Amino acid sequence: MSQQRKAISLISGGLDSLLATRVILEQGIHVEGINFYTGFCVEGHTQAIRRKASDSPKGNRALWVAEQLGIRLHIIDISEPYKNIVLHPHYGYGSNLNPCIDCKSFMVEKALEWIRLQGFDFVITGEVIGQRPMSQRKDTMSVVARTSGANDLLLRPLCAKHLPITLPEREGWVHRARLHDFNGRSRKPQIALAAHYQLKDYAQPAGGCCFLTDASYSAKLADFWASQGRRDYELDDIILLKVGRHLRFRPHFKLIIGRDEGENNFLEGYRKRFVHLRPISHQGSLVLVDGELQDADERNFVARLSARFSQGRNAEQVEVEFTSQDESPIRMFVNPLGAHEILESWYL
Numbered sequence: 001m002s003q004q005r006k007a008i009s010l011i012s013g014g015l016d017s018l019l020a021t022r023v024i025l026e027q028g029i030h031v032e033g034i035n036f037y038t039g040f041c042v043e044g045h046t047q048a049i050r051r052k053a054s055d056s057p058k059g060n061r062a063l064w065v066a067e068q069l070g071i072r073l074h075i076i077d078i079s080e081p082y083k084n085i086v087l088h089p090h091y092g093y094g095s096n097l098n099p100c101i102d103c104k105s106f107m108v109e110k111a112l113e114w115i116r117l118q119g120f121d122f123v124i125t126g127e128v129i130g131q132r133p134m135s136q137r138k139d140t141m142s143v144v145a146r147t148s149g150a151n152d153l154l155l156r157p158l159c160a161k162h163l164p165i166t167l168p169e170r171e172g173w174v175h176r177a178r179l180h181d182f183n184g185r186s187r188k189p190q191i192a193l194a195a196h197y198q199l200k201d202y203a204q205p206a207g208g209c210c211f212l213t214d215a216s217y218s219a220k221l222a223d224f225w226a227s228q229g230r231r232d233y234e235l236d237d238i239i240l241l242k243v244g245r246h247l248r249f250r251p252h253f254k255l256i257i258g259r260d261e262g263e264n265n266f267l268e269g270y271r272k273r274f275v276h277l278r279p280i281s282h283q284g285s286l287v288l289v290d291g292e293l294q295d296a297d298e299r300n301f302v303a304r305l306s307a308r309f310s311q312g313r314n315a316e317q318v319e320v321e322f323t324s325q326d327e328s329p330i331r332m333f334v335n336p337l338g339a340h341e342i343l344e345s346w347y348l
Contacts, residue, residue, distance in 0.1 A: 013061025016126030035062040039079040096218035100135035108148035253291025281319035284310025307336035
């Protein structure tokens with residue numbers, strides 16, 4: 001009896017990686033999933049923190065995909081070595097701060113290291129030619145295969161017929177005729193294949209699974225780098241950028257304002273690091289001050305804005321508690337009326 005071959009599949013939680021894995025499982029290959037945590041992943045924070053996302057039945061989508069497929073999933077933290085990819089991408093950024101080519105190459109490289117340690121045979125991904133403007137062009141897909149070191153150990157089942165034959169195909173581990181020729185941005189072929197497999201409750205495409213593809217988040221990160229005068233970050237920094245409104249009205253400080261109960265509860269954990277405000281007379285958001293307020297006018301400015309983001313936004317007077325890091329809390333009475341004009345300033 002011939003030896004059963006084993007593959008590792010990069011599982012993002014989206015439909016493509018789900019389908020690619022299913023295609024290979026159908027050919028009798030033992031497949032396990034791998035999900036890399038970079039710190040910029042959409043899953044695991046917004047759904048856990050924000051109330052409006054808390055009803056998702058899937059939770060962590062990568063785990064959900066593994067459950068649907070009946071495979072083992074390995075979740076690996078690469079957030080520290082990944083910093084160099086974000087800060088110094090050899091192939092540059094996409095439309096935002098997304099280093100997609102370097103990112104994909106790095107993840108395939110890490111998957112290759114994993115299969116060599118674990119005795120697996122090849123790597124599969126759910127990439128489709130033409131679906132992403134930066135990392136999933138035919139020329140850049142060959143770059144990823146080469147620079148990752150995977151070369152012909154990297155198989156893309158959904159578009160394999162448009163690509164050079166790989167080692168698993170040459171060796172007869174998988175049959176090329178049972179792979180696919182998807183290309184372009186249309187999702188119709190994937191949706192049809194999902195229907196064939198009777199899959200219904202899968203993630204809809206929404207710009208990828210990485211905050212670096214998001215224009216708003218990228219603006220916050222660029223502002224963070226500018227404010228500290230260097231391009232660097234700690235994991236805690238980039239997680240905080242995912243939460244709340246970030247409003248910068250002066251070069252020397254910005255405000256972080258919770259948008260709902262979940263975010264307010266999360267930001268409570270950061271109170272001791274920042275000057276912070278909260279409405280007392282009316283229900284409202286916790287406001288963190290990232291930076292230094294230079295005078296009483298700026299303190300009154302942020303207090304009025306704190307009142308503006310409370311249920312007393314239309315009241316003549318709101319009581320706000322102001323707490324600095326080295327002083328006892330003080331109570332301020334401010335008029336939020338007209339504070340909406342402040343919001344005409346640029347904010348992140």
